[in-house]
Every structure is written in C-alpha cells, then in structure tokens.
Amino acid sequence: MSATRVTAPPGGFEGPVKRSITIAGHQTSISLEPLFWNALERAAAERVLPLSALVAQIDALRIAEAEPPNLASALRSWLFAQYICDNDASRSQ
Structure with a gap:
C-alpha cells in the first residue's frame, strides 16, 4: 500500500469565525x-x-450528557459523526 500525500482542506486552513x-x-x-459553518448550513438545508x-x-x-462539552465541541463532534462515521458505516455494508 503506498502512502497518500496529505493536502490542505479546500480554501486552506482558516481560524474560527x-x-x-x-x-x-x-x-x-x-x-x-x-x-x-459550511457543513452545519448544509446539514440544516438537508433537514429543511x-x-x-x-x-x-x-x-x-x-x-x-452527564458531562456536557461546550457547544462548539458538540457541534464539531456531531458533524464528524454525521459525515464521517455515517459514510464509513455505509461503505462497510
């Protein structure tokens, strides 16, 4: 298996807004x-x-949650679970 080169995200790395x-x-x-923010807007649109x-x-x-994280962390975690974990699960079926 060959190594894949890591690239920056589209638009580059940007700090929080x-x-x-x-x-x-x-x-x-x-x-x-x-x-x-873009992913959240897309998720909201998908759910109307x-x-x-x-x-x-x-x-x-x-x-x-018993020990709730801050809201920004919860949003990032939710997005990761929706778009990364769900995609991984659908690929393995």
Missing part, C-alpha cells in the same frame, strides 16, 4: 472554523431546518 445565533430564545456566540433550529437540537442533545 464567531457568529451569534439564537437558541431557545436567547443569543449565544459560537466560534467555528468556516469549514464547520433553519440553522438556529439545528443548532438548538444539537444543543439539547449536548445538555442531556
């Missing part, structure tokens, strides 16, 4: 890299939800 979003009637700020509604659903799942 802070956005304000309303969850359960209150404003909160979330800092995520543009790659994650506003971005704030998707984030609120993920936030509710996060809060239910």
